[in-house]
Amino acid sequence: MNREEYNRSVDRFADNVFRFIRGLCRSRALAEDVTQDAFLRLWEALPAVDGDKARAFLFATAYHRLVDVLRREKKFVAAEALESRAGACAGVHVDLREVLEAALARLPVVQQTVLMLRDYEDYSYREIATITSLTEVQVKVYIFRARVAMKEFLRSPDKII
Amino acid sequence: MITKENYEQHALDYLDDTLDAATRADFDAFARLHPEVAAELEGLEEARLHPRPVAYGGKGRLYRRAPRRRWWVATGTAAAALLAWALIPRGEAEPAGEVVERTRLAAAAGIVWQAERPVHRDVAPVAVHRDAAPATRAVGRPAGALSSRPTEPPVAAMDAPEGLLAAVVGEGLPARLSPRPLPPAPAAAPGRESAVLALSAELLLDNGVVSAAITLLELGSEIAGEARRRLASSWTRIKNNLPL
Numbered sequence: 001m002n003r004e005e006y007n008r009s010v011d012r013f014a015d016n017v018f019r020f021i022r023g024l025c026r027s028r029a030l031a032e033d034v035t036q037d038a039f040l041r042l043w044e045a046l047p048a049v050d051g052d053k054a055r056a057f058l059f060a061t062a063y064h065r066l067v068d069v070l071r072r073e074k075k076f077v078a079a080e081a082l083e084s085r086a087g088a089c090a091g092v093h094v095d096l097r098e099v100l101e102a103a104l105a106r107l108p109v110v111q112q113t114v115l116m117l118r119d120y121e122d123y124s125y126r127e128i129a130t131i132t133s134l135t136e137v138q139v140k141v142y143i144f145r146a147r148v149a150m151k152e153f154l155r156s157p158d159k160i161i
Numbered sequence: 162m163i164t165k166e167n168y169e170q171h172a173l174d175y176l177d178d179t180l181d182a183a184t185r186a187d188f189d190a191f192a193r194l195h196p197e198v199a200a201e202l203e204g205l206e207e208a209r210l211h212p213r214p215v216a217y218g219g220k221g222r223l224y225r226r227a228p229r230r231r232w233w234v235a236t237g238t239a240a241a242a243l244l245a246w247a248l249i250p251r252g253e254a255e256p257a258g259e260v261v262e263r264t265r266l267a268a269a270a271g272i273v274w275q276a277e278r279p280v281h282r283d284v285a286p287v288a289v290h291r292d293a294a295p296a297t298r299a300v301g302r303p304a305g306a307l308s309s310r311p312t313e314p315p316v317a318a319m320d321a322p323e324g325l326l327a328a329v330v331g332e333g334l335p336a337r338l339s340p341r342p343l344p345p346a347p348a349a350a351p352g353r354e355s356a357v358l359a360l361s362a363e364l365l366l367d368n369g370v371v372s373a374a375i376t377l378l379e380l381g382s383e384i385a386g387e388a389r390r391r392l393a394s395s396w397t398r399i400k401n402n403l404p405l
Contacts (some may be wrong), residue, residue: 003225010223018217032219039223097211104210119210125173141169148201150208 001049009054010039016055016121017062023101023116024066024109034069038062059121060131063113070109103153111146114139163191168198176205235365242361359391366398 017038022031038061042054049057104112113132117123125143129136163171163184168191174180175188192199 003227007224010220014217014220014223015215019212019215022215032217035217036219036222043225097213100208100210101213103208115210120212137170140171140173144169144172144205147205147208151204154207155204 001046001051001054003046005051005054006043006046009042009051009058013055013058014039017058020059020116020120021062021066023104023120024063024112025070026105030066030069034062034065037065041065056127056131059117059123063131064133067109099154100150103150106153107146107149110134111142111149114142115146115150118143163187165195168195172202176202238361238364242358242364245361246358359395362395363391366395 014035018031018035021034022028025031025034038058041061042049042057045057104115107115110132114128114134117128117131118125123131125136125139128134128139132139134142168188171180171184171188175185178185180188192202
Protein backbone atom coordinates (compact mmCIF):
# COMPACT_ATOMS: atom_id res chain seq x y z
CA MET A 1 0.00 0.00 0.00
CA ASN A 2 1.35 3.42 -0.89
CA ARG A 3 0.49 7.03 -0.20
CA GLU A 4 -2.09 7.27 -2.98
CA GLU A 5 -3.88 4.14 -1.83
CA TYR A 6 -3.85 5.43 1.71
CA ASN A 7 -5.45 8.71 0.63
CA ARG A 8 -8.05 6.78 -1.34
CA SER A 9 -8.78 4.83 1.85
CA VAL A 10 -9.42 8.13 3.60
CA ASP A 11 -11.91 9.04 0.89
CA ARG A 12 -13.65 5.68 0.93
CA PHE A 13 -13.64 4.60 4.56
CA ALA A 14 -13.25 7.61 6.87
CA ASP A 15 -16.99 8.29 6.98
CA ASN A 16 -17.78 4.61 7.59
CA VAL A 17 -15.25 4.20 10.37
CA PHE A 18 -16.47 7.39 11.98
CA ARG A 19 -20.12 6.30 11.75
CA PHE A 20 -19.27 2.91 13.18
CA ILE A 21 -17.41 4.32 16.18
CA ARG A 22 -19.87 7.17 16.61
CA GLY A 23 -22.68 4.62 16.80
CA LEU A 24 -20.84 2.70 19.46
CA CYS A 25 -19.67 5.46 21.76
CA ARG A 26 -22.24 8.22 21.15
CA SER A 27 -19.46 10.75 21.54
CA ARG A 28 -18.49 12.72 18.48
CA ALA A 29 -15.19 13.85 19.97
CA LEU A 30 -14.20 10.33 20.97
CA ALA A 31 -15.29 8.99 17.59
CA GLU A 32 -13.12 11.59 15.85
CA ASP A 33 -10.15 10.71 18.02
CA VAL A 34 -10.54 6.99 17.46
CA THR A 35 -11.01 7.46 13.71
CA GLN A 36 -7.94 9.62 13.48
CA ASP A 37 -5.98 7.13 15.53
CA ALA A 38 -7.05 4.27 13.26
CA PHE A 39 -5.82 6.09 10.18
CA LEU A 40 -2.60 7.01 11.93
CA ARG A 41 -2.01 3.33 12.68
CA LEU A 42 -2.75 2.50 9.06
CA TRP A 43 -0.24 5.09 7.89
CA GLU A 44 2.40 3.71 10.24
CA ALA A 45 1.74 0.16 9.04
CA LEU A 46 1.49 1.19 5.40
CA PRO A 47 4.14 -1.05 3.82
CA ALA A 48 2.74 -4.15 5.53
CA VAL A 49 -0.93 -3.60 4.68
CA ASP A 50 -2.35 -4.65 1.32
CA GLY A 51 -4.71 -2.19 -0.32
CA ASP A 52 -7.67 -4.55 -0.15
CA LYS A 53 -7.09 -5.15 3.57
CA ALA A 54 -7.15 -1.47 4.51
CA ARG A 55 -10.86 -1.42 5.30
CA ALA A 56 -10.73 -4.38 7.66
CA PHE A 57 -7.55 -2.99 9.23
CA LEU A 58 -9.24 0.35 9.89
CA PHE A 59 -12.39 -1.13 11.41
CA ALA A 60 -10.46 -3.60 13.53
CA THR A 61 -8.04 -0.95 14.75
CA ALA A 62 -10.81 1.52 15.51
CA TYR A 63 -12.90 -1.09 17.30
CA HIS A 64 -10.08 -2.33 19.52
CA ARG A 65 -8.98 1.22 20.22
CA LEU A 66 -12.51 2.09 21.31
CA VAL A 67 -12.73 -1.01 23.48
CA ASP A 68 -9.47 -0.01 25.16
CA VAL A 69 -10.80 3.46 25.85
CA LEU A 70 -14.14 2.21 27.15
CA ARG A 71 -12.49 -0.38 29.35
CA ARG A 72 -10.23 2.30 30.76
CA GLU A 73 -13.30 4.37 31.48
CA LYS A 74 -15.12 1.27 32.80
CA LYS A 75 -17.91 1.71 30.29
CA PHE A 76 -17.47 -1.54 28.43
CA VAL A 77 -20.49 -3.72 28.99
CA ALA A 78 -20.35 -7.48 28.59
CA ALA A 79 -22.74 -9.24 26.32
CA GLU A 80 -24.59 -10.73 29.26
CA ALA A 81 -25.48 -7.31 30.62
CA LEU A 82 -28.22 -6.63 28.11
CA GLU A 83 -30.99 -7.07 30.67
CA SER A 84 -29.37 -4.66 33.09
CA ARG A 85 -29.43 -1.97 30.45
CA ALA A 86 -33.04 -2.52 29.51
CA GLY A 87 -35.16 0.51 30.19
CA ALA A 88 -32.16 2.80 30.42
CA CYS A 89 -33.25 4.72 27.37
CA ALA A 90 -36.35 6.85 27.57
CA GLY A 91 -37.88 9.35 25.23
CA VAL A 92 -40.12 9.76 22.26
CA HIS A 93 -38.97 8.54 18.86
CA VAL A 94 -41.07 9.38 15.85
CA ASP A 95 -38.71 8.33 13.09
CA LEU A 96 -38.11 4.64 12.42
CA ARG A 97 -34.39 5.19 12.06
CA GLU A 98 -34.31 7.05 15.36
CA VAL A 99 -36.18 4.18 16.99
CA LEU A 100 -33.73 1.70 15.59
CA GLU A 101 -30.81 3.76 16.82
CA ALA A 102 -32.40 4.06 20.22
CA ALA A 103 -32.86 0.31 20.28
CA LEU A 104 -29.28 -0.15 19.17
CA ALA A 105 -28.08 2.05 22.00
CA ARG A 106 -29.63 -0.35 24.50
CA LEU A 107 -27.54 -3.26 23.33
CA PRO A 108 -24.23 -4.28 24.81
CA VAL A 109 -21.30 -2.80 22.96
CA VAL A 110 -20.24 -6.11 21.48
CA GLN A 111 -23.72 -6.67 20.02
CA GLN A 112 -23.83 -3.14 18.67
CA THR A 113 -20.47 -3.72 17.09
CA VAL A 114 -21.30 -6.89 15.23
CA LEU A 115 -24.73 -5.61 14.21
CA MET A 116 -23.38 -2.37 12.77
CA LEU A 117 -20.60 -4.15 10.95
CA ARG A 118 -23.23 -6.46 9.45
CA ASP A 119 -25.94 -3.94 8.59
CA TYR A 120 -23.95 -0.77 7.95
CA GLU A 121 -20.81 -2.17 6.39
CA ASP A 122 -22.20 -5.42 4.96
CA TYR A 123 -19.36 -7.51 6.34
CA SER A 124 -19.61 -11.29 6.31
CA TYR A 125 -19.74 -13.17 9.61
CA ARG A 126 -16.20 -14.36 9.05
CA GLU A 127 -14.92 -10.83 8.42
CA ILE A 128 -16.70 -9.55 11.51
CA ALA A 129 -15.11 -12.33 13.51
CA THR A 130 -11.69 -11.26 12.24
CA ILE A 131 -12.26 -7.62 13.08
CA THR A 132 -13.64 -8.23 16.57
CA SER A 133 -11.40 -11.18 17.49
CA LEU A 134 -14.49 -13.30 18.11
CA THR A 135 -15.36 -16.68 16.67
CA GLU A 136 -17.78 -16.91 13.78
CA VAL A 137 -20.28 -18.73 16.01
CA GLN A 138 -20.06 -15.98 18.62
CA VAL A 139 -20.69 -13.39 15.93
CA LYS A 140 -23.81 -15.20 14.72
CA VAL A 141 -25.16 -15.60 18.26
CA TYR A 142 -24.54 -11.95 19.14
CA ILE A 143 -26.19 -10.72 15.96
CA PHE A 144 -29.17 -12.99 16.51
CA ARG A 145 -29.60 -11.81 20.10
CA ALA A 146 -29.24 -8.21 18.99
CA ARG A 147 -31.93 -8.56 16.36
CA VAL A 148 -34.30 -10.25 18.79
CA ALA A 149 -33.76 -7.50 21.36
CA MET A 150 -34.28 -4.75 18.79
CA LYS A 151 -37.41 -6.38 17.45
CA GLU A 152 -38.87 -6.51 20.96
CA PHE A 153 -37.99 -2.88 21.48
CA LEU A 154 -39.67 -1.90 18.21
CA ARG A 155 -42.82 -3.76 19.11
CA SER A 156 -43.16 -2.19 22.55
CA PRO A 157 -45.98 0.34 22.17
CA ASP A 158 -44.68 2.59 24.96
CA LYS A 159 -41.51 3.35 23.02
CA ILE A 160 -43.22 4.61 19.88
CA ILE A 161 -45.83 7.26 19.36
CA MET B 162 -28.93 -31.92 16.32
CA ILE B 163 -30.51 -28.58 17.11
CA THR B 164 -31.09 -27.96 20.81
CA LYS B 165 -32.11 -25.12 23.06
CA GLU B 166 -28.44 -24.56 23.78
CA ASN B 167 -27.17 -24.23 20.20
CA TYR B 168 -30.13 -23.03 18.15
CA GLU B 169 -28.91 -19.39 18.28
CA GLN B 170 -25.78 -20.16 16.29
CA HIS B 171 -27.89 -21.68 13.50
CA ALA B 172 -30.75 -19.19 13.57
CA LEU B 173 -29.20 -16.62 11.23
CA ASP B 174 -28.15 -19.26 8.73
CA TYR B 175 -31.71 -20.60 8.91
CA LEU B 176 -33.12 -17.15 8.17
CA ASP B 177 -30.50 -16.55 5.45
CA ASP B 178 -31.37 -19.96 3.99
CA THR B 179 -27.77 -21.06 3.97
CA LEU B 180 -28.19 -24.24 6.02
CA ASP B 181 -27.74 -27.59 4.35
CA ALA B 182 -30.92 -29.63 3.88
CA ALA B 183 -30.38 -31.97 6.84
CA THR B 184 -29.67 -29.16 9.32
CA ARG B 185 -32.58 -27.14 8.00
CA ALA B 186 -34.90 -30.09 8.58
CA ASP B 187 -33.53 -30.43 12.13
CA PHE B 188 -34.15 -26.73 12.75
CA ASP B 189 -37.70 -26.91 11.42
CA ALA B 190 -38.41 -29.83 13.75
CA PHE B 191 -36.91 -27.94 16.68
CA ALA B 192 -38.96 -24.81 15.93
CA ARG B 193 -42.18 -26.87 15.81
CA LEU B 194 -41.40 -28.26 19.26
CA HIS B 195 -40.55 -24.78 20.67
CA PRO B 196 -43.11 -22.19 19.57
CA GLU B 197 -41.33 -19.46 21.55
CA VAL B 198 -38.31 -19.94 19.29
CA ALA B 199 -40.49 -19.76 16.21
CA ALA B 200 -41.94 -16.51 17.55
CA GLU B 201 -38.44 -15.19 18.10
CA LEU B 202 -37.55 -15.82 14.49
CA GLU B 203 -40.64 -14.12 13.18
CA GLY B 204 -40.17 -10.55 12.03
CA LEU B 205 -36.46 -10.31 12.69
CA GLU B 206 -36.01 -8.46 9.41
CA GLU B 207 -37.65 -5.45 11.04
CA ALA B 208 -34.62 -5.13 13.22
CA ARG B 209 -32.24 -4.39 10.36
CA LEU B 210 -30.33 -1.16 10.73
CA HIS B 211 -30.47 1.46 8.02
CA PRO B 212 -27.26 3.43 7.76
CA ARG B 213 -27.55 7.14 8.30
CA PRO B 214 -25.26 9.17 6.06
CA VAL B 215 -22.53 10.52 8.27
CA ALA B 216 -19.69 12.71 7.11
CA TYR B 217 -16.47 12.77 9.01
CA GLY B 218 -15.30 16.34 9.10
CA GLY B 219 -11.68 15.65 9.89
CA LYS B 220 -10.63 14.12 6.59
CA GLY B 221 -8.33 17.01 5.86
CA ARG B 222 -6.18 15.98 8.80
CA LEU B 223 -5.98 12.40 7.59
CA TYR B 224 -4.64 12.95 4.09
CA ARG B 225 -0.93 12.47 3.64
CA ARG B 226 0.60 14.70 1.03
CA ALA B 227 4.05 14.46 -0.45
CA PRO B 228 6.37 17.09 1.00
CA ARG B 229 5.87 20.19 -1.07
CA ARG B 230 8.92 21.97 -2.42
CA ARG B 231 8.35 25.68 -2.25
CA TRP B 232 10.47 26.16 -5.31
CA TRP B 233 9.64 29.82 -5.82
CA VAL B 234 10.85 30.71 -2.32
CA ALA B 235 13.92 28.55 -2.66
CA THR B 236 14.72 29.89 -6.09
CA GLY B 237 14.42 33.45 -4.84
CA THR B 238 16.60 32.66 -1.88
CA ALA B 239 19.24 31.09 -4.07
CA ALA B 240 19.15 34.02 -6.48
CA ALA B 241 19.50 36.50 -3.61
CA ALA B 242 22.38 34.53 -2.18
CA LEU B 243 24.21 34.40 -5.49
CA LEU B 244 23.58 38.11 -6.06
CA ALA B 245 24.94 38.93 -2.64
CA TRP B 246 27.90 36.71 -3.35
CA ALA B 247 28.56 38.55 -6.59
CA LEU B 248 28.15 42.00 -5.07
CA ILE B 249 30.49 41.50 -2.15
CA PRO B 250 33.63 43.53 -2.97
CA ARG B 251 36.82 41.55 -2.75
CA GLY B 252 40.49 42.25 -3.57
CA GLU B 253 42.37 41.06 -6.61
CA ALA B 254 42.93 37.38 -6.36
CA GLU B 255 46.59 36.43 -6.38
CA PRO B 256 47.39 33.88 -9.10
CA ALA B 257 47.98 30.42 -7.69
CA GLY B 258 51.42 30.19 -9.30
CA GLU B 259 52.66 33.28 -7.52
CA VAL B 260 51.47 31.96 -4.18
CA VAL B 261 53.40 28.74 -4.72
CA GLU B 262 56.56 30.57 -5.70
CA ARG B 263 56.29 33.01 -2.81
CA THR B 264 55.89 30.27 -0.23
CA ARG B 265 58.54 27.89 -1.62
CA LEU B 266 61.37 27.14 0.82
CA ALA B 267 64.85 27.34 -0.68
CA ALA B 268 67.85 25.36 0.56
CA ALA B 269 70.29 27.40 2.68
CA ALA B 270 73.41 27.38 0.51
CA GLY B 271 75.53 29.05 3.20
CA ILE B 272 75.29 26.19 5.63
CA VAL B 273 78.36 23.92 5.47
CA TRP B 274 79.50 21.01 7.57
CA GLN B 275 82.92 22.00 8.95
CA ALA B 276 83.65 19.47 11.63
CA GLU B 277 85.41 16.33 10.51
CA ARG B 278 84.96 14.56 13.78
CA PRO B 279 81.82 12.61 14.48
CA VAL B 280 79.08 14.16 16.42
CA HIS B 281 79.32 13.38 20.14
CA ARG B 282 75.87 12.70 21.43
CA ASP B 283 76.94 12.89 25.09
CA VAL B 284 77.61 16.59 24.85
CA ALA B 285 74.98 18.65 26.55
CA PRO B 286 72.61 20.34 24.19
CA VAL B 287 72.94 24.02 23.67
CA ALA B 288 69.90 26.10 24.20
CA VAL B 289 68.71 28.07 21.27
CA HIS B 290 68.27 31.77 21.87
CA ARG B 291 66.20 32.90 18.99
CA ASP B 292 66.57 36.54 19.83
CA ALA B 293 70.37 36.47 19.74
CA ALA B 294 71.80 33.38 18.16
CA PRO B 295 71.58 32.71 14.44
CA ALA B 296 68.47 30.84 13.55
CA THR B 297 70.46 28.22 11.68
CA ARG B 298 72.07 26.80 14.82
CA ALA B 299 70.82 23.28 15.23
CA VAL B 300 69.32 22.23 18.51
CA GLY B 301 71.27 19.48 20.24
CA ARG B 302 74.47 19.88 18.26
CA PRO B 303 77.74 21.10 19.71
CA ALA B 304 78.33 24.75 19.43
CA GLY B 305 80.58 25.45 16.53
CA ALA B 306 79.78 22.25 14.75
CA LEU B 307 77.74 24.28 12.35
CA SER B 308 78.70 27.67 11.16
CA SER B 309 77.42 29.98 8.53
CA ARG B 310 79.30 32.07 6.09
CA PRO B 311 79.23 35.70 7.23
CA THR B 312 78.85 37.10 3.74
CA GLU B 313 75.70 35.20 2.94
CA PRO B 314 73.26 34.90 5.78
CA PRO B 315 71.69 31.48 5.45
CA VAL B 316 68.30 32.48 6.74
CA ALA B 317 67.92 35.05 4.02
CA ALA B 318 67.30 32.23 1.59
CA MET B 319 64.42 30.93 3.68
CA ASP B 320 61.98 33.13 1.99
CA ALA B 321 58.58 32.24 3.39
CA PRO B 322 55.44 34.01 4.41
CA GLU B 323 55.28 35.41 7.87
CA GLY B 324 52.57 33.05 9.02
CA LEU B 325 54.44 29.94 7.93
CA LEU B 326 57.68 31.00 9.61
CA ALA B 327 55.83 31.95 12.75
CA ALA B 328 54.30 28.52 12.82
CA VAL B 329 57.70 26.86 12.41
CA VAL B 330 59.93 28.84 14.78
CA GLY B 331 57.34 30.43 17.04
CA GLU B 332 57.36 33.93 18.32
CA GLY B 333 60.33 36.27 18.31
CA LEU B 334 61.67 35.92 14.80
CA PRO B 335 65.22 37.13 14.47
CA ALA B 336 65.74 40.36 12.66
CA ARG B 337 67.24 38.63 9.66
CA LEU B 338 64.11 36.50 9.23
CA SER B 339 62.09 39.30 7.85
CA PRO B 340 59.79 37.78 5.23
CA ARG B 341 58.70 39.41 2.08
CA PRO B 342 55.71 41.65 2.80
CA LEU B 343 52.30 40.17 1.99
CA PRO B 344 49.89 41.86 -0.41
CA PRO B 345 47.17 43.99 1.18
CA ALA B 346 44.18 42.19 2.63
CA PRO B 347 40.99 41.95 0.51
CA ALA B 348 38.55 44.78 0.94
CA ALA B 349 35.78 42.49 2.23
CA ALA B 350 36.24 40.27 5.22
CA PRO B 351 36.04 36.57 4.24
CA GLY B 352 33.80 35.97 7.24
CA ARG B 353 31.09 38.03 5.61
CA GLU B 354 31.06 35.84 2.52
CA SER B 355 31.05 32.76 4.66
CA ALA B 356 28.13 34.06 6.64
CA VAL B 357 26.20 34.70 3.42
CA LEU B 358 26.95 31.17 2.27
CA ALA B 359 25.91 29.64 5.55
CA LEU B 360 22.69 31.68 5.72
CA SER B 361 21.82 30.84 2.12
CA ALA B 362 22.39 27.14 2.69
CA GLU B 363 20.18 27.23 5.78
CA LEU B 364 17.40 29.02 3.90
CA LEU B 365 17.59 26.54 1.06
CA LEU B 366 17.41 23.63 3.48
CA ASP B 367 14.45 25.21 5.25
CA ASN B 368 12.67 25.34 1.91
CA GLY B 369 13.56 21.81 0.94
CA VAL B 370 15.93 22.60 -1.94
CA VAL B 371 18.60 20.17 -0.95
CA SER B 372 20.58 20.08 -4.18
CA ALA B 373 21.11 23.85 -4.24
CA ALA B 374 22.07 23.81 -0.56
CA ILE B 375 24.67 21.14 -1.24
CA THR B 376 26.12 23.24 -4.05
CA LEU B 377 26.44 26.23 -1.76
CA LEU B 378 27.97 24.13 0.96
CA GLU B 379 30.53 22.82 -1.48
CA LEU B 380 31.36 26.39 -2.41
CA GLY B 381 31.95 27.13 1.23
CA SER B 382 34.03 24.09 2.06
CA GLU B 383 37.14 26.16 2.57
CA ILE B 384 35.75 28.62 5.04
CA ALA B 385 36.41 28.58 8.75
CA GLY B 386 35.09 29.79 12.07
CA GLU B 387 31.47 30.15 13.09
CA ALA B 388 30.26 29.94 9.50
CA ARG B 389 32.02 26.59 9.15
CA ARG B 390 30.24 25.33 12.24
CA ARG B 391 26.88 26.41 10.77
CA LEU B 392 27.69 24.74 7.48
CA ALA B 393 28.62 21.56 9.32
CA SER B 394 25.27 21.74 11.05
CA SER B 395 23.57 22.05 7.66
CA TRP B 396 25.44 18.99 6.39
CA THR B 397 24.23 17.08 9.41
CA ARG B 398 20.65 18.10 8.64
CA ILE B 399 21.01 16.88 5.09
CA LYS B 400 22.40 13.54 6.19
CA ASN B 401 20.08 12.87 9.09
CA ASN B 402 16.80 14.69 8.77
CA LEU B 403 15.77 15.33 5.23
CA PRO B 404 13.78 12.63 3.42
CA LEU B 405 16.04 12.40 0.40
